[in-house]
Amino acid sequence: xxxxFPQTIALILLFNLLSAPLSFAAYNLEVPxxxxxxxxxxxxxxxxxxxxxxxxxxxxxYEGAIREVExxxxxxxxxxxxxxxxxxxxxxxxxxxxxxxxxxxxxKLFNQAIDKYATGNKNKLKGSRLVSTHDSERLIATIKYQxxxxxFNSEQYGKxxxxxxxxxxxxNPAACSRIWDVKAIEKRGVNWVPLTSRxxxxxxxxxxxxxxTVRVWVRxxxxxxxxxxxxxxxxxxxxxxxxxSTKEFRLIEAQVSSKGDKSTSEKISGSTFTKPTPGSGPAKxxxxxxxxxxxx
Numbered sequence: 423x424x425x426x427f428p429q430t431i432a433l434i435l436l437f438n439l440l441s442a443p444l445s446f447a448a449y450n451l452e453v454p455x456x457x458x459x460x461x462x463x464x465x466x467x468x469x470x471x472x473x474x475x476x477x478x479x480x481x482x483x484y485e486g487a488i489r490e491v492e493x494x495x496x497x498x499x500x501x502x503x504x505x506x507x508x509x510x511x512x513x514x515x516x517x518x519x520x521x522x523x524x525x526x527x528x529x530k531l532f533n534q535a536i537d538k539y540a541t542g543n544k545n546k547l548k549g550s551r552l553v554s555t556h557d558s559e560r561l562i563a564t565i566k567y568q569x570x571x572x573x574f575n576s577e578q579y580g581k582x583x584x585x586x587x588x589x590x591x592x593x594n595p596a597a598c599s600r601i602w603d604v605k606a607i608e609k610r611g612v613n614w615v616p617l618t619s620r621x622x623x624x625x626x627x628x629x630x631x632x633x634x635t636v637r638v639w640v641r642x643x644x645x646x647x648x649x650x651x652x653x654x655x656x657x658x659x660x661x662x663x664x665x666x667s668t669k670e671f672r673l674i675e676a677q678v679s680s681k682g683d684k685s686t687s688e689k690i691s692g693s694t695f696t697k698p699t700p701g702s703g704p705a706k707x708x709x710x711x712x713x714x715x716x717x718x
Contacts, residue, residue, distance in 0.1 A: 502531030563592025666712035670695035
């Protein structure tokens with residue numbers, strides 16, 4: 423399962439929302455050209471609930487994040503972004519059926535919005551007026567970026583890459599940066615699932631020595647250019663053991679590779695268990711991999 427909502431992306435989104443004027447919202451979303459002040463006010467509240475959901479997700483309170491997103495969906499059920507965000511949180515909580523249902527609804531609404539602005543028809547939200555070609559192109563680029571994020575969070579990287587490329591070409595800078603994240607996944611391999619902005623866990627390495635114990639390899643990468651043809655060679659891999667009963671973890675082995683040097687491996691003896699920091703990679707692994715969390 424994809425662990426989606428890297429801390430760095432969350433912080434960028436929060437900053438954009440807090441510092442942006444009313445014409446911008448989550449994922450740098452522009453309020454559709456809409457003359458009714460009522461709709462603009464609703465969209466402002468909608469964005470506020472999404473912001474609060476990001477706050478809850480940042481400290482691993484995904485059920486709280488879902489509650490905030492549901493308030494946004496209740497307010498504006500024709501916006502795809504709320505469903506995309508709720509899909510992401512359900513996927514983290516291992517509720518695949520609900521995550522897939524919300525993803526399908528989000529994609530449907532994104533497609534409808536793209537079609538609306540691409541046809542040049544009047545805005546069919548509350549009130550209507552013609553949208554200029556320039557504004558339509560910007561809106562479509564933003565919506566394709568959002569749809570790309572929804573695909574990325576469900577590990578549909580091919581579709582995500584197509585949308586990020588289209589959004590980038592349409593002038594959305596966030597979409598441009600995400601293209602390189604997809605390229606990095608292609609180089610790293612799809613078995614390395616995003617955990618935080620620079621951490622990934624290997625789904626094929628997961629072991630369950632007992633009902634309350636999980637072992638998994640986690641990879642941390644320094645920021646490095648992936649535009650080149652070189653492989654991702656600077657990283658640290660850690661073999662972690664999670665105690666699902668006490669919600670603690672410990673390091674049992676580490677491997678280091680730096681700029682083409684052969685990786686070195688070291689067993690860690692006597693490592694003690696410790697509580698993970700909220701929002702950290704180990705904390706997210708507890709939620710995703712521990713049997714108790716999967717049963718919720």
